[in-house]
Amino acid sequence: MGWFISVVRAESSKLSKVDWENLQFGRVFTDHMFIADFYDGAWRDARIIPFGDLCLSPAFSAIHYGQSIFEGMKAQRGKDGDVLLFRPNLNAQRFNISAKRMALPTIPEEDFISSIKALVDIERNWIPNRENHSLYIRPFLFGNDSFIGVKPPENARFVIFCCPVGPYYSTPLKVMISEKYVRAVPGGAGFAKAAGNYGATLMPVKEIKEQGYDQYLWTDAFEHRYIQEVGTMNVFFVINDVIITPELDGTLLDGTTRDTLLHLFREQGTKVDERKVTVDEIYKAYNDGTLTECFGSGTAAVVSPINLLTSSHGDIILKSDREDSVSRHIKKKLTEYKLGIRQDHHNWLVRF
Ligand SMILES: *Cc1c(COP(=O)(O)O)cnc(C)c1O
Numbered sequence: 001m002g003w004f005i006s007v008v009r010a011e012s013s014k015l016s017k018v019d020w021e022n023l024q025f026g027r028v029f030t031d032h033m034f035i036a037d038f039y040d041g042a043w044r045d046a047r048i049i050p051f052g053d054l055c056l057s058p059a060f061s062a063i064h065y066g067q068s069i070f071e072g073m074k075a076q077r078g079k080d081g082d083v084l085l086f087r088p089n090l091n092a093q094r095f096n097i098s099a100k101r102m103a104l105p106t107i108p109e110e111d112f113i114s115s116i117k118a119l120v121d122i123e124r125n126w127i128p129n130r131e132n133h134s135l136y137i138r139p140f141l142f143g144n145d146s147f148i149g150v151k152p153p154e155n156a157r158f159v160i161f162c163c164p165v166g167p168y169y170s171t172p173l174k175v176m177i178s179e180k181y182v183r184a185v186p187g188g189a190g191f192a193k194a195a196g197n198y199g200a201t202l203m204p205v206k207e208i209k210e211q212g213y214d215q216y217l218w219t220d221a222f223e224h225r226y227i228q229e230v231g232t233m234n235v236f237f238v239i240n241d242v243i244i245t246p247e248l249d250g251t252l253l254d255g256t257t258r259d260t261l262l263h264l265f266r267e268q269g270t271k272v273d274e275r276k277v278t279v280d281e282i283y284k285a286y287n288d289g290t291l292t293e294c295f296g297s298g299t300a301a302v303v304s305p306i307n308l309l310t311s312s313h314g315d316i317i318l319k320s321d322r323e324d325s326v327s328r329h330i331k332k333k334l335t336e337y338k339l340g341i342r343q344d345h346h347n348w349l350v351r352f
Contacts, residue, residue, distance in 0.1 A: 062142035103152035132167035233296030
């Protein structure tokens with residue numbers, strides 16, 4: 001079982017030309033990419049070929065109607081030189097959840113993972129051997145019908161490419177609590193990593209960047225009362241030493257980092273509470289001194305402390321980036337699991 005992947009190797013490698021000191025996120029690509037096409041009811045022509053431009057009809061459906069989904073994951077190099085993937089099964093599962101929501105064909109989990117392994121194996125030398133560096137993997141899938149009818153696509157394309165990336169230096173975030181724009185609504189596609197979810201946030205975020213904020217804290221569409229996510233990350237609050245995060249209600253993305261952090265917190269005996277979280281209770285906890293931290297979680301930055309939250313109710317000023325913060329401690333722990341420094345008793349790592 002599983003699909004056969006043909007390989008055409010690049011004639012030469014661009015690896016020696018990489019400026020490792022000035023790596024910009026997502027701008028440097030490895031030598032190869034993976035492509036498979038869906039037509040006549042099946043996935044076909046799985047192939048690894050030299051990285052290059054795609055040739056598509058101007059009528060290709062995803063560009064008109066947005067049936068396009070993606071994933072984001074990282075390969076790292078273990079101490080022994082092995083390639084390490086972290087919980088890729090979660091990405092495979094979520095890819096199919098996203099695909100179904102966009103009426104795109106799904107991909108068997110084992111084919112999704114074997115394609116990533118095949119590509120990353122060929123690009124092994126591109127996995128940086130430097131601290132805090134990794135190979136970012138971007139699988140995506142889009143409708144590829146070459147006519148402009150609005151309907152579930154009969155043709156689709158699955159592509160994977162990789163980018164070596166450096167450390168994600170981020171200063172603590174300044175966040176605006178949304179009282180106007182929304183990211184996702186019940187019944188919508190907030191739980192999917194669908195392209196349009198991101199495109200529609202760029203204009204609102206551009207507005208607040210001009211005022212010195214980094215991201216929006218997205219709230220529910222009806223009352224702007226319930227908290228969803230921060231930017232493209234899941235969000236956590238620490239109140240009275242309890243970790244509080246919004247429950248998965250269909251409007252937020254089921255983050256692999258979120259899931260892993262919740263696991264690690266529970267395992268170390270820290271109390272966690274997944275439930276509806278209101279803006280009011282965050283202000284209340286801030287005013288009575290019980291809110292001590294806020295942070296976002298996602299594959300790219302892992303854990304990002306948030307030091308300022310603003311809305312018409314005023315400013316919440318935190319020191320979430322303290323040396324002894326909960327977020328710093330859990331980030332370190334998670335990073336050690338990802339690098340295979342801690343014993344993998346959860347079976348989270350895929351090595352090859
Ligand atoms: C990708 C993403 C996340 C984080 O998911 P991870 O699997 O942890 O990387 C959170 N929210 C949104 C909207 C995302 O797109």
